[in-house]
Amino acid sequence: xxxEKVAAHWGDHAVTDELARVHWMGSPVVRAYLxxxxxxxxDGDWLTWAxxxxxxxxxxxxxxxxxxxxxxxxxxxxxxxxxxxRPEIASIDACDVADGAVATAEEAAxxxxxxxxxxxxxxxxxxEPPPGGPYDLAIAHSVLHHVENLELAFPALARSLVPNGLLxxxxxxxxxxxxxxxxxxxxxxxxxxxxPRRLRLSWxxxxxxxxxGVAFPYKEVPTEAEMLAVDxxxxxxxxxxxxxxxAWFEVVEEVDYGGSLLHHLLYxxxxxxxxxxxxxxxxxxxxxxxxAALLATGELPSDYLVAVAVPRRAxxxxxxxDRGAARARPPAARVPPAVPVRRVxxxxxxxxxxxxxxxxxxxxxxxxxxxxxDLPPLRRHxxxxxxxxxxxxWTTWVLAGEAAGPPAGRALVLRAPSAWLEPAVAALxxxxxxxxxxxxxDVRGRLTLALRASGGxxxxxxxxxxxxxxxxxxxxxxxxxxxxxRAPDRRGLARRLADALEPGGLWVxxxxxxxxxxxxxxxxxxxxxxxxxxxxxxxAPPAGLAERLRARLVDLEHxxxxxxxxxxxxxxELLGPELELLVHRPTGGALLQRALxxxxxxxxxxxxAAAGDEPAGSRGRExxxxxxxxxxxxEERLTRAGAIDDEYACFVARRRPG
Numbered sequence: 001x002x003x004e005k006v007a008a009h010w011g012d013h014a015v016t017d018e019l020a021r022v023h024w025m026g027s028p029v030v031r032a033y034l035x036x037x038x039x040x041x042x043d044g045d046w047l048t049w050a051x052x053x054x055x056x057x058x059x060x061x062x063x064x065x066x067x068x069x070x071x072x073x074x075x076x077x078x079x080x081x082x083x084x085x086r087p088e089i090a091s092i093d094a095c096d097v098a099d100g101a102v103a104t105a106e107e108a109a110x111x112x113x114x115x116x117x118x119x120x121x122x123x124x125x126x127x128e129p130p131p132g133g134p135y136d137l138a139i140a141h142s143v144l145h146h147v148e149n150l151e152l153a154f155p156a157l158a159r160s161l162v163p164n165g166l167l168x169x170x171x172x173x174x175x176x177x178x179x180x181x182x183x184x185x186x187x188x189x190x191x192x193x194x195x196p197r198r199l200r201l202s203w204x205x206x207x208x209x210x211x212x213g214v215a216f217p218y219k220e221v222p223t224e225a226e227m228l229a230v231d232x233x234x235x236x237x238x239x240x241x242x243x244x245x246x247a248w249f250e251v252v253e254e255v256d257y258g259g260s261l262l263h264h265l266l267y268x269x270x271x272x273x274x275x276x277x278x279x280x281x282x283x284x285x286x287x288x289x290x291x292a293a294l295l296a297t298g299e300l301p302s303d304y305l306v307a308v309a310v311p312r313r314a315x316x317x318x319x320x321x322d323r324g325a326a327r328a329r330p331p332a333a334r335v336p337p338a339v340p341v342r343r344v345x346x347x348x349x350x351x352x353x354x355x356x357x358x359x360x361x362x363x364x365x366x367x368x369x370x371x372x373x374d375l376p377p378l379r380r381h382x383x384x385x386x387x388x389x390x391x392x393x394w395t396t397w398v399l400a401g402e403a404a405g406p407p408a409g410r411a412l413v414l415r416a417p418s419a420w421l422e423p424a425v426a427a428l429x430x431x432x433x434x435x436x437x438x439x440x441x442d443v444r445g446r447l448t449l450a451l452r453a454s455g456g457x458x459x460x461x462x463x464x465x466x467x468x469x470x471x472x473x474x475x476x477x478x479x480x481x482x483x484x485x486r487a488p489d490r491r492g493l494a495r496r497l498a499d500a501l502e503p504g505g506l507w508v509x510x511x512x513x514x515x516x517x518x519x520x521x522x523x524x525x526x527x528x529x530x531x532x533x534x535x536x537x538x539x540a541p542p543a544g545l546a547e548r549l550r551a552r553l554v555d556l557e558h559x560x561x562x563x564x565x566x567x568x569x570x571x572x573e574l575l576g577p578e579l580e581l582l583v584h585r586p587t588g589g590a591l592l593q594r595a596l597x598x599x600x601x602x603x604x605x606x607x608x609a610a611a612g613d614e615p616a617g618s619r620g621r622e623x624x625x626x627x628x629x630x631x632x633x634x635e636e637r638l639t640r641a642g643a644i645d646d647e648y649a650c651f652v653a654r655r656r657p658g
Contacts, residue, residue, distance in 0.1 A: 006097055006146070006233045016076065016101070022203050024259075024266035028275050033288035037257040038306050046257075046306050047083070047139075050168045054252060054308045056088075058166060059136055066090025070135040070160060072125065073097075073143025077105025077118075084114045093132050095123035097146075125149075129156035138167045144241055145172045146233040150320075154248040158311040167249055167309045172259070173241045174303030177227050177234070180264060184300060187637075188265040189218045191287060194629040196622040199272045199283070219264055242305060243320035249309035256302030261291040263303060279623035285534045286630045293527065293634060297641035377625045378592065381632035385587045386510075386650045394585075394650045395479075398508050399424060403583045403652040406430055407506055409476015412437065414483040421479060431477070473502040485512035490574055498578040501655035507579065508652050513571060515590065515645040524644045525553045528594035531631055535599035552598050571651060579653040586646035591635040593647070 025031055032042035039049035059067055067089050071080045074094035084092055096102050099122045109118045121131040126149040130138070138161055147153045161167065175181065180188075192200060201213040227234055245251065265287070273280040294300040380390035387397040399407065408430035413422045414437045426434045478497055487493040497507060515521060529549045536545065572581050638644045 006231060018204070021271055022268040024263050024270055026270050027266075027273055027284055029273070029281050029284040030262060030266065030270065030288065033285070033292075034257055034259075037292070038255050046170055047079070047141075047168065050306070050308055051083075051086075055137060055166060055168075058164070060088045067136045068134070069093070070130055070133065070138040071095070072130065072138065072140045072157075073146070074105055074120070075101050077101075077108050077120075079139065079141060080105075080118050081109060081112055081114060084109075084112075084117050089117070092118045093121065093130075093135070094118060095121040095125075095131055096143075097122070097124045125153045125156075127152075130160045133160040134162045134165070135160055136162055136165050138165070140167065141170045142172065144169075145235050145238040146231075148233070148236045150237055150240060150244045154244045158248045161311050163313075164310055166252075167307075167311075169245060169305070169307040169309060171241055171305055172235060172238050172263075172303060173305045174235070174238060174260065174263070174301075176236065176238050176240075177224055178222055178264065180221055184260055184264070185219065185221065187261050187290075187294060187300065190633055191261070191265055191290060191630065192216060192219060192269075194626050194633060195269075195283065196619075196626055198619070198622075199280070199626075200269055201272055202268050203271050204268050216269060240320060245307060245309060247320040248312055250312050252308045252310060254305060254307040256295070257304050257306060258291050258295055258302050259304040260300040260302060261294060262287060279620060279627070282534045282627055283623060283630065286531070286627060286634070289527070289530055289534075290630065290634050290637070293638055293643070297638065297643045299637065299641055375625075375628050377629040378632055381629065381636075382587050385636075386585045394510055395421060395424065395508075398652060399428065403508075404506055404654060407477035407508070409502060409505060410474065411435070412475045412478045412500065414478075414480045421481065425477075425479065435475075472499050473505075475500050475505055476502055477506045477508065480507070480509045480511065482511060484509055485514070491576070494575055495578070498576065498655060503655055503657045505655045506582075506652055507575075507655075510648075510650045512589070512648050513574075514647055520590070520642075520644045521557065523638075524590045524594065525550065525557065527591055527634075527638065527644070528553055528598060531591070531595035531634075532599040534627075535595075549598060553594055556594060556597055571649060575653050578656055580656055581651060581653050583650070583652040585650045586639070587648045587650060588632075588635050588639050588646055589648035590644045590646070591638065592631060595631065 020026065025034065031045075035044050035046070036042045038044075038046045041049075055067075069080075069083070069089055069092045071092060071094040074080060074096045075098070077094065080092045080094045083089060094105065096105075102120045102122050106115075106120045109115055109120070123131055125143075125147045129152075138157060140157070144150075144153065157167065197215050200215040200217075202216060205214045207214055273284050275281055275284075291300075295302055379393075383393050384390040386394040387402070389397075397403065401407075407425070407428060409432075411425045411428075411431050411434045413425060413434060422434050422436050425431055478501060480497070484490055484493060501507060515524075529546065532549045532553070533545065571584060575581060635644070639646055
């Protein structure tokens with residue numbers, strides 16, 4: 001490694017100033033997220049947390065004399081200037097490989113009146129031990145991942161501390177040379193693709209011939225040649241740092257705080273997010289939540305580590321462990337869940353009651369409970385899950401014969417409120433008649449229905465009937481648009497619909513089936529509350545917002561259970577032996593239904609622009625669409641990882657012969 005090249009790179013103020021502009025931690029929204037992960041407070045940075053949690057109890061309270069402090073990789077000196085005024089510090093030695101940066105730091109300390117308390121040294125930790133000592137406290141912040149000779153640096157650092165001295169360690173410990181995994185890159189690029197173009201513009205690739213700017217289409221892993229050309233020391237053995245740390249130090253406390261998604265995703269685009277703009281701040285907050293979810297489910301390991309450690313005694317030192325093996329462990333063994341998994345809502349299933357002479361079905365839930373489904377990005381997301389094509393909805397796909405051939409025979413439609421389905425079914429050449437079951441409500445808002453066969457008829461407008469008696473084999477195709485999910489006796493309804501189908505007839509459903517057992521309800525409500533918090537109106541959040549949102553979500557949960565009934569068994573079990581499940585497409589919904597229904601209060605106007613209040617292409621509309629699209633992607637990843645359940649599904653089942 002060329003010491004001169006590394007020193008020139010980090011000693012050039014223009015370079016460090018440009019890096020500060022595009023650094024992924026440059027946004028206050030991101031810093032608040034990282035602070036929360038480390039200290040539990042959005043306004044509590046890692047150093048303040050470590051100081052009050054470990055330095056004061058372990059060092060300050062045990063001795064009256066001032067502390068001798070070592071700062072490794074001081075750069076232009078911001079860290080030591082920030083702590084030099086603490087009364088418990090007697091002196092600070094700060095070192096860096098870049099003599100230009102050290103000169104800048106010395107001048108800044110002199111202007112701040114700290115020249116008598118802070119001494120600077122030019123030191124290459126690949127070849128030299130830290131200066132002076134012994135020290136009571138050493139601080140290594142974003143420096144050791146630039147060191148190649150870890151076999152020298154860690155023993156020298158341990159020897160530079162007094163017995164029971166403290167090391168405060170904050171480092172990138174992810175893949176060396178930023179060779180991110182395929183899983184990381186896939187998550188980054190899925191998130192990047194959902195951002196408006198203005199937020200994907202590069203500062204470092206700016207081109208005078210392209211005044212509109214150069215936008216990242218996707219992020220790539222840098223080549224080794226590119227890394228060596230810019231900074232030969234960057235992440236040279238970063239993945240080995242935890243092993244060397246544990247070999248030479250006893251870790252008192254450590255916190256994995258992420259960066260696996262945001263680091264490379266936000267590099268050179270973070271400057272485009274205006275923290276004063278509500279919509280930009282929302283998008284950054286949702287990206288932070290996405291990373292937290294991927295860390296919590298174990299889909300990504302953390303790439304950044306804060307640790308507090310003391311030197312090991314000679315007899316307790318050990319060989320560095322294999323960081324690579326630790327990264328390859330199964331996800332469940334690596335990362336605990338972000339939200340405790342517990343049963344919040346229990347439902348008694350019991351035995352299936354005998355079929356009643358009349359069928360009782362819940363009325364349709366309030367429209368507010370499904371708020372947001374008509375937002376274009378969410379509609380496209382649901383269509384993609386159902387059909388594989390974001391531009392083709394489920395029913396159009398089925399009517400075109402993509403699921404099991406074109407529907408044929410007499411049709412029964414359990415009518416949706418918009419009444420758009422029955423004309424489309426009636427237009428099919430192979431459908432001679434359509435019966436439409438129209439809801440009739442009693443005084444309690446519930447619906448009592450009996451199925452009765454009606455006569456045949458020539459193709460034409462659908463015939464509206466309020467009561468249909470059960471006649472075995474009367475229909476070639478039945479469409480249910482949410483009615484199965486609202487039936488208290490879902491098995492009973494499924495049996496009666498199966499009886500109403502002719503052999504080979506199709507049942508097409510788009511249904512809420514509920515979580516299988518309520519196991520993930522706590523996690524679902526937790527993530528929904530955090531999305532709802534992001535969607536609150538501008539201004540300082542009112543006191544108790546989190547508690548009020550949680551209470552509102554719990555109320556919504558009980559309302560869903562009251563109106564939609566208890567969770568259903570697995571779909572194949574629910575359909576029974578009479579029906580063969582041909583197509584089953586889970587479409588999620590657990591998170592977004594709750595988050596959007598809770599946050600989209602008409603008075604708040606949180607996502608009005610996404611519903612069409614602003615012209616197409618406007619800044620606000622683009623940002624709102626991006627937020628909904630990212631939220632849908634978050635739900636998809638959480639569902640795929642098993643952290644939350646699929647509650648909606650599209651399916652096609654066929655009546656077995658006999």
